[in-house]
Amino acid sequence: MTIDLPRIETPLGTSPGPGEVTVVAMLKGGAGKTTSAVYLALVLWSLGFTVVVVDADSVSQTAYGWARDAALAGTPLPFTVERYPFADLGEYVTHLRKEFDHVVVDVGGGNASLLADVLEKATRLIVTLAPSKADRKQLGATFKQARTAAAGHEGGGFAVYVLLTCCDARTSQPADARRELEAEERPVLDAVIPQRVEYERAIDTCPTNLDDYRAVWSEIREAEGTAA
Known part of the structure; x- marks a missing residue:
């Protein structure tokens, strides 16, 4: 059985050159990290782009397991998910950029060195964050790593976004988190x-x-001022 997921056959806004690299990460945590990586890859695929997901979590490899189990259940993901939690992650991503429009990288919460390596090749970093106070306290480590990586970035830097996940509208946590993040100019x-x-x-x-x-x-x- 396959899933009927609508797809645009001719992507909008494509241009020649290396593919884009979206890194989804949060050191010391990251609620919804793998879910966000898979869903964003599905959005990109539905827009007609060629996509590969790289599971760079050296511990859980949840994205790879997701793809494997979905295929076994007869509802495969429409793109490849590769396991690559190795020290030369950035070099491997550079190779993948030549073959795919978009490379989505899911980096584990305890993989600071891998995050540093792949961010030097990144187009953007999406930091997934649950709105709890405990999770917000861990944000600084990720931004510190991002600043270090930006200094050595081959293209002069990358965009950074904080994505609030697991938001319960019945509580004040999402609004509290947003106020705090905006006050810190995140x-x-x-x-x-x-x-x-x-x-x-x-x-x-x-x-x-x-x-x-x-x-x-x-x-x-x-x-980013881009059409698609």
Whole structure:
């Protein structure tokens, strides 16, 4: 069985040259990190781009397991998910950029050295963050690593976005988190990912409701002045 996920056959806004690299990461945590990587890859695929996801988590490799189990269940993801939690991650991503329009990299929460290496090749970093106070306290380590990597970036830097995930609208946490992030001048996206049972159930399947992540990607593209 395959999933009927609508796709644009001719992507908008494509241009020759190396593909884009979207790194999804959060050191010391990262609620919704793998879910965000997979859903964003699905959005990109649905727009007609060629996509590969790199699972660079040296511990859990959840994205790779997701793809494997979805295929076994007869609902495969429409792109390849590769395991590559190795020290030359940045070099490997450079190779993949020659073959794909978009490379989405899921970096584990405890992989600071891998994050530093791949960020030197990144187009953008999306930091997934649950709105709890405990999670917000861990944000500094990721931004410190990002600043270090930006100094050695081959293209002079990369865009950074904070994506609030697991947001329960019944509590004040999402609003509190946004106020704090804005006060600290963190680049927090307006789009958020709500806390839904749907996302828990989507693991190991090929999801078809991409609306929340379409909003995320649309906002990113608008911020970067790109059509698609």
